[in-house]
Amino acid sequence: MSTTTLTETRGAGQSGDKIFSGATLAAGCLILAVLFSVAVFLLVQALPVAGADPAEITGGEGFSTYIFPIVIGTVVAAAIALLIATPLGIGVALFISHYAPRRLAQGFGYVIDLLAAIPSVVYGAWGYAVLAPELAKGYAWLAENLGWLPIFEGPASQTGRTMLTAGIVLAVMVLPIITSLSREIFLQTPNLHEEAALAMGATRWEMIRMAVLPFARPGIISAAMLGLGRALGETMAVALVLSGGALTASLIASGNQTIAAEIALNFPEAFGLRLSELIAAGLVLFVITLAVNMVARWIITRHKEFSGAN
Amino acid sequence: MTSATLVRRQSHLTKGKLPSYAVWLVLGAALVFGAAAASLVGFGAVSWGLFSALFFLLGATAVTAVVEGGRKATDSLATYLVYGAFLVALLPLLSVLWTVLERGLPGISYDFLFTSLNGVTGAVDNASVANGTPVLGGAYHAVVGTLQITLWATAISVPIGLLAAVYLVEYGTGGPLTRAITFFVDVMTGIPSIVAGLFAAALFGLLFGPGTRTGFVAAVALSVLMIPVVVRSTEEMLKIVPNELREAAYALGVRKWRTITKVVIPTAISGIASGVTLAIARVIGETAPILVTAGFASAINWNVFSGWMSTLPTLIYYQILTPTSPTNTDPSTQRAWAAALLLILMVMLLNLVARVIARMFAPKTSR
Numbered sequence: 001m002s003t004t005t006l007t008e009t010r011g012a013g014q015s016g017d018k019i020f021s022g023a024t025l026a027a028g029c030l031i032l033a034v035l036f037s038v039a040v041f042l043l044v045q046a047l048p049v050a051g052a053d054p055a056e057i058t059g060g061e062g063f064s065t066y067i068f069p070i071v072i073g074t075v076v077a078a079a080i081a082l083l084i085a086t087p088l089g090i091g092v093a094l095f096i097s098h099y100a101p102r103r104l105a106q107g108f109g110y111v112i113d114l115l116a117a118i119p120s121v122v123y124g125a126w127g128y129a130v131l132a133p134e135l136a137k138g139y140a141w142l143a144e145n146l147g148w149l150p151i152f153e154g155p156a157s158q159t160g161r162t163m164l165t166a167g168i169v170l171a172v173m174v175l176p177i178i179t180s181l182s183r184e185i186f187l188q189t190p191n192l193h194e195e196a197a198l199a200m201g202a203t204r205w206e207m208i209r210m211a212v213l214p215f216a217r218p219g220i221i222s223a224a225m226l227g228l229g230r231a232l233g234e235t236m237a238v239a240l241v242l243s244g245g246a247l248t249a250s251l252i253a254s255g256n257q258t259i260a261a262e263i264a265l266n267f268p269e270a271f272g273l274r275l276s277e278l279i280a281a282g283l284v285l286f287v288i289t290l291a292v293n294m295v296a297r298w299i300i301t302r303h304k305e306f307s308g309a310n
Numbered sequence: 311m312t313s314a315t316l317v318r319r320q321s322h323l324t325k326g327k328l329p330s331y332a333v334w335l336v337l338g339a340a341l342v343f344g345a346a347a348a349s350l351v352g353f354g355a356v357s358w359g360l361f362s363a364l365f366f367l368l369g370a371t372a373v374t375a376v377v378e379g380g381r382k383a384t385d386s387l388a389t390y391l392v393y394g395a396f397l398v399a400l401l402p403l404l405s406v407l408w409t410v411l412e413r414g415l416p417g418i419s420y421d422f423l424f425t426s427l428n429g430v431t432g433a434v435d436n437a438s439v440a441n442g443t444p445v446l447g448g449a450y451h452a453v454v455g456t457l458q459i460t461l462w463a464t465a466i467s468v469p470i471g472l473l474a475a476v477y478l479v480e481y482g483t484g485g486p487l488t489r490a491i492t493f494f495v496d497v498m499t500g501i502p503s504i505v506a507g508l509f510a511a512a513l514f515g516l517l518f519g520p521g522t523r524t525g526f527v528a529a530v531a532l533s534v535l536m537i538p539v540v541v542r543s544t545e546e547m548l549k550i551v552p553n554e555l556r557e558a559a560y561a562l563g564v565r566k567w568r569t570i571t572k573v574v575i576p577t578a579i580s581g582i583a584s585g586v587t588l589a590i591a592r593v594i595g596e597t598a599p600i601l602v603t604a605g606f607a608s609a610i611n612w613n614v615f616s617g618w619m620s621t622l623p624t625l626i627y628y629q630i631l632t633p634t635s636p637t638n639t640d641p642s643t644q645r646a647w648a649a650a651l652l653l654i655l656m657v658m659l660l661n662l663v664a665r666v667i668a669r670m671f672a673p674k675t676s677r
Contacts, residue, residue: 020567021481027473028482028491031537035494038505038534041512091395099392108396115403117657119595121623122650125630126406129413129643134356172402179399203385226500233502235598236623240630260504260598267511267602271521282508286501293500297493 039286046280052273066277067259067284069247073163074258074285077238078231080167080251081174085231086224088171089178096179097186098208109183116176124240127169128161132241135168136160139252153250161243164251166258169237174227181226185219186212218299225296229289235260259285328377336373340366363394410650417445417648426451427608427625427645432635435642445641447634449649451610452625455525456656458614459604459621460594462529463536468586470533471540472575478541479548480570498538506534507599514603525614528604528621532593539592543585547578584668591660595653597623622653 054062096109136159143154156162189212197207213220244257244265263278263285270278344362351357367390375383421444430447438445474491482488510531514522551574559569575582605618606628626646633642 017565017567020570021477024473024477024481027470028477028487030470031474031491031498031541032494034534034537035498037513038501038509041509041516042505045512045515088395088399091392092399095392095396099389100396111403112399114658115399117591117661118403118406119597119623119650119653119657121595121597121626122406122410122654125626125646125650126402126409128630130405130409175399203381205385205388206381208388229500233500233504235502235504236627239598240627260502263504263508264598264601267508268605275520279508279512282505286505289500289502289505290497293497296500297496301493 039283042279042283042286046276046283048273048276049280052276056273058274058277063277063280067281070257070259070262070281071284071288072247073256074232074260074288076251076256077163077167077170077242077258078228080164081170081231082224082228084168084171085175085178085227086220089175089223089227090182090220092175092179093182093186094208094212097183098204098212109180112176112179115172116180120173120234120236121240123169123173124237127165127237127241131169132160132162132165134160135165139164142252150249151251153253156252157243157254159243159254161241162252162254163242163256166238166242167251169241170231170234173234173237174231177230178223178227181223182216182220185216185223189215218302222296222299225292225299229292229296232292233260233285233289235264239264326378328374332373333370336370337366340369366390367394407654410647410654413644413647414649414651417644418651419444419448421446422448422645422648423453423652424448424450426610427620427634428610430608430634432637435633435635436638438641439635439638445644447641447645449622449625449645449652451607452620452622452649453652454610454612455604455607455619456594456621456623456653458612459525459528459532459600459619460590462526462614463532463593464586464590466529467533467536467540467589471537471589472544472582474537475541475544475548476570476575478545480566480574495538495541498534499542501534502598503535503596504598504602507531507602509534510599510603523603523605523618524616525604525611525619528600528619529614531599531603532596535596535599536589536593539589540586543588544578544582547581547585548574550581551577580668580670584664587660587664587667591657591664594660595623595657597621597627600624601627622649622656625649626653 049057049063052063057063057066059066092112096105096112100108136157139156139160139162142152143156146152147154193211193215194207197211198204202210238258239261242256242258242261243254244261245255248255259281263282266274267278340362343365344358344360347361347365348354348357367387370390371383371387374386425446425448427447427449428451434446437443474495478488478491482491507528510527511523513530514524514527555573555577556569559573560566564572600619600621601624604621604624606624607618607620611617611619626649629642629646629649633639635641
């Protein structure tokens with residue numbers, strides 16, 4: 001009698017175990033499936049572009065001619081953002097990890113993290129309404145005095161809504177990513193290395209250059225690459241700030257466009273082939289950011305293995 | 311006589327060092343010279359700040375180099391640059407917060423919070439500018455849309471994210487599947503938000519015909535962005551649950567799934583809850599995916615499964631880019647900044663709630 005009840009409860013418990021572990025496994029696989037289907041659905045919806053007559057594509061000269069300028073625009077905007085944000089982010093991270101008074105350091109960290117809490121559309125609105133008019137004055141000066149450089153060629157935009165402004169706004173947005181990741185790495189520098197350097201009579205900067213930065217190099221590289229991934233895919237800031245147009249070398253004249261902004265600006269009114277075109281552009285962006293992120297994650301994992309960090 | 315014994319001799323250890331007030335002297339001089347140089351090119355706060363910073367860096371480094379030597383000069387230059395980097399990073403933060411407060415506060419009113427933009431046309435805006443009456447129309451429909459879409463996104467991503475994290479920590483054996491999930495979750499955190507939106511649009515376009523745009527499609531797009539965040543934070547929290555708790559439960563004959571649901575998850579619930587709150591804070595401000603999946607509406611729509619929907623971010627975007635009245639843009643700009651203030655308040659509140667949850671319900675470790 002009692003044995004039957006025992007086997008019954010065991011049966012019930014076992015199925016509970018099976019159902020639960022099955023559910024967790026299913027959830028894990030679903031995530032892989034979602035990432036896979038993102039690529040598949042984009043590919044399916046983008047297919048009409050491949051068979052289309054080149055004359056029907058926007059610009060009239062085929063998809064590659066259409067996509068090339070906006071890929072360049074995307075890369076240029078992200079590159080400007082990284083050029084500004086990487087040194088600044090390293091500086092801020094060093095300030096929080098090695099320079100700020102111990103007691104205030106965590107609070108300063110929160111403050112910088114607040115930058116990440118501001119929605120991208122608000123950055124866009126700020127860049128459009130505050131930063132661009134401020135920078136327009138500087139652009140006029142640049143065009144006048146450094147106009148012989150192709151990147152500062154005039155006429156400078158009157159509104160300031162240019163590639164350089166978009167890059168600066170993007171730099172502000174990726175700054176918290178680069179800062180928080182490099183801060184983590186800086187804090188993991190073995191204390192003994194730092195103390196050894198200081199005991200040898202190194203100044204604080206020499207200690208950082210000899211002990212902290214070499215240790216953190218892979219971390220900084222991957223932080224910059226994750227920032228790059230974010231900057232490449234950022235939409236709203238560019239869509240609001242940049243007054244887009246054809247590809248130009250000048251960073252202070254209006255013109256250029258990025259993939260994400262091109263999609264956001266045109267998708268709401270798009271249908272038919274135009275829709276497929278934009279989805280194909282999205283696929284290109286997806287592949288670029290995926291590659292960048294995978295390389296960054298690969299560097300982090302490799303670093304993790306031999307440093308024992310995290 | 312007595313005063314002679316009180317004279318402080320400089321120790322040879324501190325000889326050749328700058329007194330601590332030297333930095334402030336240099337800073338003062340730099341500000342003065344900066345003002346002079348700035349007035350040459352047209353005085354302004356920006357040019358004054360730039361010139362002063364430049365003069366300070368040059369001056370302080372030069373003084374240190376002369377008195378303390380080259381290595382100390384490099385060190386102090388690095389110190390000033392690092393402090394400067396932090397100050398420069400604060401500028402955009404302060405500027406954004408100030409702008410949103412200054413321009414958004416006048417627009418916050420009862421009307422703004424509890425009416426929609428339904429029926430507010432360019433003529434209405436022109437009239438309110440011409441007569442000087444308060445701006446009509448508000449963000450109620452957008453607040454409703456934001457809350458609905460975010461709620462559905464949370465309802466989709468929390469169970470999936472939670473279960474996947476449980477799989478990774480409790481069931482995963484470190485095999486290829488576990489490593490693949492961990493790696494691709496990390497990669498997924500970097501998906502551009504617009505691509506997530508395109509995915510949801512393409513998925514529902516295939517299933518229900520092209521151009522299907524509802525709040526639910528947007529919720530699916532947001533959950534693509536939210537799931538990896540939930541998985542990552544939950545995973546971290548489950549990992550720090552002490553193994554002794556699990557072993558104690560097993561020793562009492564408790565099944566694994568009962569151990570997880572009754573012991574492991576309750577122990578980690580505060581961290582999980584704050585992680586979920588942070589994930590919500592991350593997606594609530596997303597604009598691009600909403601733009602391509604939920605369309606734009608000016609009326610209140612409570613149904614996520616049919617009809618276009620508006621959210622606060624898309625409201626901000628459209629009010630700035632396509633003002634309701636092209637000739638009088640001020641009412642639209644005011645609504646946009648008020649909506650931005652509302653959105654930032656929501657995000658900051660969520661961040662605060664996350665910290666409070668993490669602190670208040672943290673498991674009591676008695677040691």
